[in-house]
Amino acid sequence: MFLTLSLNLCFPQNNSNWSFSNPQSFGGDYIDFEFINENTGYAVSQGQILKSTDSGTNWKILKYLNLPKNVIPISIYILNDSIIYIGCNMGYILKYFNNKIIILNRNNFNFDEFRTIEFINENIGFAGSNRYLYKTTNSGETWISINPLTINNIFKIKFVDMNTGFLTSELGTIYKTTDTGVTWLMNKFPNSYENVKDIFMINENTGIVCGTNGFILKTIDRGNSWYEINSGFSDQFFSVNFFDENNGVLVSKEDSYILKSKIFITNDGGESWNKIDSIDKMFFCCAEKLNSKIILGGKVGFLAEINRQFQYNQTTKYQVPLNAYIKGMKFFNENTGYLVTDTGHIYKSINKGNIWNKISESPENLSIVSFDFINELTGFVIGKNENSVNLIYRTTNLGNNWILDSVNINNSISQLNFLNEQTGYLTTQNGFYKTENSGLNWTLKNSSSFVTRELKFTSLDTGYCIKGTSLMKTINGGLNWHTLLQQPSGIFLMSFLNSLTGYLFFDNFNNRYLFKTTNGGINWSYESFYDRVEYVSDFYFVNETTGYILSDKVYKLENSGETITPIHLTQNFRINDLYFYNEKLGFFFNHTYGELRAPVLLKTYIDGNVSVENNS
Structure with missing residues (x-):
């Protein structure tokens, strides 16, 4: 029977319950x-x-x-x-x-x-x-x-006093005014096709402009004439700033798809430049002088500083940059939690996720697939090394040392989770593995014909899994499985709170349904979501009636899905994963490069009906 329900759309106020959490600024x-x-x-x-x-x-x-x-x-x-x-x-x-x-x-x-x-x-x-x-x-x-004349693509306007100002444009062109912008004099560098991106006047007479393909010009007569400086580089110079008449900093950036930035310095007034650093996965967009340092700001909510001695520092006085994607998260109480990135860095928080500190790195430069900690010292990481070999490492001292597990798994590992400190499960393409001694030994529990995408044990005996387009259940620890729901095509996602209560989301592009059971899958009620969301990449219920759906936006579900509320995240982030420790403490993050978006970590902490923002 198809259920027709009223759609209650709520639009939150601007004081969102979600805030950014370190290491992402x-x-x-x-x-x-x-x-x-x-x-x-x-x-x-x-x-x-x-x-x-x-x-x-x-x-x-x-x-x-x-x-x-x-x-x-x-x-x-x-x-x-x-x-x-x-x-x-x-x-x-x-x-x-x-x-x-x-x-x-x-x-x-x-x-x-x-x-x-x-x-x-x-x-x-x-x-x-x-x-x-x-x-x-x-x-x-x-x-x-x-x-003035014919100007297109103005990149920078800069006035040095009430009357005198400059603007930079395309084709190597700089304009100057001496009458507060009433008239402008064009100064075009011959045979130049470069975009002039920035200008900095070191003093009333001396200035530097920078642009694309390593383009640099300098003036020593208040901008009446300019001469070209051979930078020796072909980078896309974007911003320039100086400490004094001799010492300056120049930053370049590639296009938005490459996410790479370089830093250049000069100590002779801009006559020559040297590269001091190159940073992947982000780029700097601006440089601003502040006292004895120049601050660089750019993608990934990232700040860095350079002092007068040209000592470049990514972390001093600033939050640790998250230049990688989060692969998993685990909290043991409301204060203490861990997260691991795709680059193998492990971070720890002791204050509800407000601040994260890097504590260790996984061995062998693994490309991390999944991780789990069973207590505050003992944890596991799984992934592939540079030869695409599946490896499982275990630590008993918070990552100071790692032990390679001897289990040989040829097929891809998709998931690792522990039910308790002794019992854990590895989901692979040829079945699942189980440990009953805290990961010392792993045993294959199903044949290669048992291909599962998602596995969740709610007790030692009861478990649920997604196999193809079927939801299956075991009541004897995984020895035997029977089908609860099956469709000829489509995608299943599941979220079980315990052995009896769980949710299942089904999407075959023609229909979208949210199913709920309160008796272990014997009976199901459902809501139609076809006109509510465009798609669902993941969802999770924090209690029997309240959950979250990740789609083109992030939505909060209440009353078992009857009420759907879009969450205000201040920016159009593409979120594709979430983690909740309990009903109050939760995190949203992205773990893939989809559309080359920057990594992001968002946190909520709600005490009853009172929302608290944590802008760390």
Whole structure:
């Protein structure tokens, strides 16, 4: 019988219960940031404005942007401690004022992409886009186009005083004004096809610009003329900053699909440059001077610093960067938990996941598939080495030493989980293995014909598994299995709370159903989800009535699925895994490179009906 139920869609308020958890600083990208004094700085990411009051050591969310779909922040300008301008794509300029976000004069902007904003006082400002140069004389209430000559693709606007300013553009072109932007003089470098991405004036006369394919120009006469510097590199230079007249830092980035950044330094005023570091899986987008250091911000919510001695530090004063994807998580109580990344790093938290510290690395540079800890000292990691050989390692001292288990498994291992400290299960393509002595020995329990995707034992005797398009159950420890539900095609996912109560999600692209049993699979009730979600990549129930579904968004299910609520995550993260220790403490994360998205770890901690944000 098909059940027709009312759909109750709830839209949460902006004070989301979900917050970013170390080692990932904010989970998203630092698009741009700026400091107004030695202590106070602001940053804009894809979903919020962030503020630091301790020289960038810690950051708190100042305001959620709540932008329309496909609108992304690109640039930020800090006028003072209470007024911030943010340039976006799709013709949006935002103004943060009196703790409110105001959309400025969008009707005149069409689909401009605002890459740079600069104000010379509270009233007069400029905004450069991929189409035009705009000017305001009334604090952004109205804007007029003042396009000098024919300018496209403005990348940077920089004023050195009330009258004199520069803007950088494509084809090796720099423009200069000496009358507050009324007129502009073009200075085009001959035979250049490069995009000039950034400009930094070291003093009133000397400046450096950088651009694509290793392009660097320098002026020593206040921008009246420029000469080319042979950098010796072909990198995509993106941002430049100087400590003093001699010592400077330059960063490059590859395109968004490569996720790689390089850092270059000079100690002769920019006449020559040397590469000091190259970082995979992320890139820097901006460089900002702060006292005796230059801070770099970029993808993966990542900050780094370089001091005057050009000592590059990824971690000093900043949270440990999560430049890898989470493969699993395990908590033993509300405070103590572990996570492992695909690169084999193991982290530990002792404060509900607010801060994670790396404690060890797995051996042999394994590509991690799964892990589990049975107590706070003893754990297992499984994965493949560089020769694609399946290996299982065990530690009894929190990863200080690892012991290679002798079990020989030729087929791929998909899952490892322990029911208790003695009994654990390995799911493979040719059946499952069981240990009854804390992993010292493993025994194959089924033949190669028993191919299972997911296995869950709720007691020593009772277990459930997904085999093809069937849900199966055992009541004798896995010796025999019988079919509970079967479909000719489609995908099954399961979440069992105990031996009696469980949920099953079925999707064959034509129909989507959420099944529930309270008597071990003898009887099932169900809800239709065909018009509710586009697809389901995973789901989990934290108690008999409340669960979460991962789809194009993250949804919370209540009343056994009758009520579905999209969760506000501040950014359009692609989440594909989740872990809950109990009803209050839970985490969302992604564990694959899908669409080359940056790694992210989100945490919730809910005490009854009171939500607590933990912006670590």
